[in-house]
Amino acid sequence: MTTLKKYMDEKSQLFEPYLLNLVEALSAPEALKESMSYSLKAGGKRIRPMLLFAALETFDGKPEKGLEAACALEMIHTYSLIHDDLPAMDDDDLRRGKPTNHKVFGEAAAILAGDALLTYAFQVIAGSTAYSPEQAVKLIQMLSFAAGPEGMVGGQMADMEGEQKNLSLSDLEYIHHHKTGRLLSFSVMAGALIGNADEKETALLEKYARHIGLAFQIRDDILDVEGTEEEIGKPVGSDESNKKCTYPSLLTIQGAKEKLKEELQKAHEALGSLNRPAPLLKAFADLIANRVS
Amino acid sequence: MTTLKKYMDEKSQLFEPYLLNLVEALSAPEALKESMSYSLKAGGKRIRPMLLFAALETFDGKPEKGLEAACALEMIHTYSLIHDDLPAMDDDDLRRGKPTNHKVFGEAAAILAGDALLTYAFQVIAGSTAYSPEQAVKLIQMLSFAAGPEGMVGGQMADMEGEQKNLSLSDLEYIHHHKTGRLLSFSVMAGALIGNADEKETALLEKYARHIGLAFQIRDDILDVEGTEEEIGKPVGSDESNKKCTYPSLLTIQGAKEKLKEELQKAHEALGSLNRPAPLLKAFADLIANRVS
Numbered sequence: 001m002t003t004l005k006k007y008m009d010e011k012s013q014l015f016e017p018y019l020l021n022l023v024e025a026l027s028a029p030e031a032l033k034e035s036m037s038y039s040l041k042a043g044g045k046r047i048r049p050m051l052l053f054a055a056l057e058t059f060d061g062k063p064e065k066g067l068e069a070a071c072a073l074e075m076i077h078t079y080s081l082i083h084d085d086l087p088a089m090d091d092d093d094l095r096r097g098k099p100t101n102h103k104v105f106g107e108a109a110a111i112l113a114g115d116a117l118l119t120y121a122f123q124v125i126a127g128s129t130a131y132s133p134e135q136a137v138k139l140i141q142m143l144s145f146a147a148g149p150e151g152m153v154g155g156q157m158a159d160m161e162g163e164q165k166n167l168s169l170s171d172l173e174y175i176h177h178h179k180t181g182r183l184l185s186f187s188v189m190a191g192a193l194i195g196n197a198d199e200k201e202t203a204l205l206e207k208y209a210r211h212i213g214l215a216f217q218i219r220d221d222i223l224d225v226e227g228t229e230e231e232i233g234k235p236v237g238s239d240e241s242n243k244k245c246t247y248p249s250l251l252t253i254q255g256a257k258e259k260l261k262e263e264l265q266k267a268h269e270a271l272g273s274l275n276r277p278a279p280l281l282k283a284f285a286d287l288i289a290n291r292v293s
Numbered sequence: 294m295t296t297l298k299k300y301m302d303e304k305s306q307l308f309e310p311y312l313l314n315l316v317e318a319l320s321a322p323e324a325l326k327e328s329m330s331y332s333l334k335a336g337g338k339r340i341r342p343m344l345l346f347a348a349l350e351t352f353d354g355k356p357e358k359g360l361e362a363a364c365a366l367e368m369i370h371t372y373s374l375i376h377d378d379l380p381a382m383d384d385d386d387l388r389r390g391k392p393t394n395h396k397v398f399g400e401a402a403a404i405l406a407g408d409a410l411l412t413y414a415f416q417v418i419a420g421s422t423a424y425s426p427e428q429a430v431k432l433i434q435m436l437s438f439a440a441g442p443e444g445m446v447g448g449q450m451a452d453m454e455g456e457q458k459n460l461s462l463s464d465l466e467y468i469h470h471h472k473t474g475r476l477l478s479f480s481v482m483a484g485a486l487i488g489n490a491d492e493k494e495t496a497l498l499e500k501y502a503r504h505i506g507l508a509f510q511i512r513d514d515i516l517d518v519e520g521t522e523e524e525i526g527k528p529v530g531s532d533e534s535n536k537k538c539t540y541p542s543l544l545t546i547q548g549a550k551e552k553l554k555e556e557l558q559k560a561h562e563a564l565g566s567l568n569r570p571a572p573l574l575k576a577f578a579d580l581i582a583n584r585v586s
Contacts (some may be wrong), residue, residue: 036442118411136425138419148413153405
């Protein structure tokens, strides 16, 4: 077992019960809690919360201090998947091999479960005793920026508008930087903030986060061409059949692989300039660039 | 022109451009901003932001200090209307006499505009320079509680589950207290918080808010029976044709009117115990109980 795998297993034991307990503790209709929990439990890889913990521990912060921010982050990631899967959006029946939220609970409950997770994310950070008011406000500012119209939601809209159009490489980067990049960045930046990283360190981590964000998306596009349905939990080749503009379609598969290598290289360089060891973040960059699912 | 009408006109001149400018200032796809603005401009009565200003000025706070909280509040109210109108929810084509968001922009853009407004609401408060970090965190805590699974979204789910069932009066009050009451309460409590009301004053305003919240809903149900389509901007009698459980259906129209009068009375009593004059809040209670649309 690699060190990173061991690290993630350890952190999962802290994170998973805490996350589910936050929903369990809600004074809300059972049907809503069930729908929220179903998608939270649907077995993601928890890359975002784990990145947050890894960044936090790079600055010697206690992982317990990252719990609420990590849970809020995973709630927002999960809400975005629930809404993306809706019939009016991507109309997906399966997610990670399981029926999507609206397939199980119906569209109305799925819309509400998404809205509830998004709203609760901010409640969890604002209600945490782990953060000073200054930290909580800054975390909420960063998270809402990353997730909202200037981040994930804006990227999703740009993605929809770009469907079946010929996009340039810079259009594609705009979409990914907003749709997935900013929330991945938040993972790293939140860890740095809670760990009291200084200004220079924060700037280097921002650079690191940007490159692994791009690497993440390029790898996603490559997997859609080269992965197996069993590995990635959804049909392969869906980008091509949807005529979606991707890194392989713009750069060829070989060009996409080269770009992925470059982004990984730049992520490592940013870490190399930190005046402290960052083995976990290094391993994360490799994981993101080489993952098979 | 009544004093309250004059007050609301004045505050509108402060509030409306500020609200629209917040969306205009976003660095986000134009299509998303357009969809967000469309619903924000669709001409609501702005009862919630106006209540916030009125509560704030009761404690001698400057209205400018209330702007960001009032805009966030209206964004959240607006997002909830956009999502409620969706085909999977209430499937409404008209809202205040205008085509609903998804009718104009399509379902996907309407879902995203709602998500964007909800997320941006927290960004606006967290990014405001009008609040201390302590105030901002408290405002976000109160707003997310009022809007999320323990408030509006939870009430919406309970409402859906209760459709076409026989509800008791206490079921009905649970639904309304969560679905509309908590956000109305936030309006008043946020004004009190920003105006630095003390503990006793805050408790009295909480009582006032609870009673006007109920009065608001009872009046809504009465209007659905007695209003005209022209006045209320949607078909009358829709509750009865949907077999919806309402105050008139549970208490008779006469009983509902008596309960409305009682709630109004209790709201006035709470204000009467304040050690300061509160003419605006008094006038608001009357407006809510007697409105014709």
